[in-house]
Amino acid sequence: LGIEIPKTWDEFMAACQLAKDKGYTGVFIAGKDSRQPANLMDIAATTFLASCEDKGYTDQLADGSFDWNNWTPVSQLLMDLKAKGYLNVDCVTCDPVDAAPRMAENNILFLMSSSPDLIGQAQEINPDAQYGMAPIPALNDSYEPAFCGGEREAYGIWKDTENEALCLALLDYLAKPENVKIVCEASGKRPAIQNVSPDLGSVAEDYATYADTAIYPFFDRVYLPNGMWSTMKTIGSALIGEEMTVEESVQTMQADYETLREQN
Known part of the structure; x- marks a missing residue:
């Protein structure tokens, strides 16, 4: 499209409009899986609420003083993407297995995901298309773009296992550099173990470009009470299905936050 990678949400929405004008899909969501719209909000909350640290939102979520009106832009983003026609027309019913094939059609501008392995899958289908992270x-312009991240690929042993020796042997096998390399190349993720150099394809350059970019933890895991991922799946699906207003989604988030915070 001849534009730079968006650095703010306003630039992002402008890019989506340009994509729409050119006949492309701005943002792809496989909404048949309720985790997909929830994941988009979880990712967006990283910069709407977490990385703007001077506003103190995450501290307020921790101590219970958060004004839930500040969640409104997160739900509004999802609603606007749908209302403005920036999402794929089948965003409510599309299956996640279609994500990589849709990317390979070279018709999607953005896919908000924590799964870089989709790029590898799409490249296998269409090696000529260009992908990046x-x-x-x-x-806004007062802040910097950021990533959200988690445990990548993690393996552990059940505390009550009756096969500890076998499990330890498996972990030892998985931790061998040659096997870490295989897992990283399959998942598209960087290694957590030193002296491993996987071939990450087109995203390798992006990892290097953004090496100094801040990474925040997945929003719901740290800043919301346990159980609210289910709430986000509910409101996300309802928003793109036009079954809930932004105001109702905010009220639902607040109610579940208060209930689950007390329980936890």
Whole structure:
């Protein structure tokens, strides 16, 4: 499209409009899986609420003083993407297995995902298309784009296992550099173990480009009470299905936050 990678959400929405004008899909969501719209909000919350640290939102979520009106832009983003026609027309019913094939059609501008392995899958289908990874747009020009991240590929042993020796042997096998390399290349993720150099294809350059970009943990895991991922799946699906207003989604988030915070 001849534009730079968006650095703010305003630039992101402008890019989606340009994509729509050119006949492309701005953002792809496989909404048959309720985790997909929830994941988009979880990712967006990184820069709407977490990385703008001077606003103190995450501290307020921790101590219970958060004003839930500040969640409104997160739900509004999802609603606007749908209302403005920036999402794929089958965003409510599309299956996640279609993500990589859709990317390979070279018709999608953005896919908000924590799964870089989709790029590898798409490249297998269409090696000629160009794919890349970029950080989440910043709230505005006063802030910087950021990533959200988690445990990547993690393996452990059940505390009550009756096969500890066998499990330890498996972990020892998985931790061998040659096997870490295989897992990283399959998942498209960087190694957590030193002296491993996987071939990450087109995203390798992006990892290097954004090496100094801040990474925040997945929003719901740290800043929301346990159980609210289910709430986000509910409101995300309802928003793109036009079964809930933004105001109702905010009220639902607040109610579940208060209930689950007390329980936890």
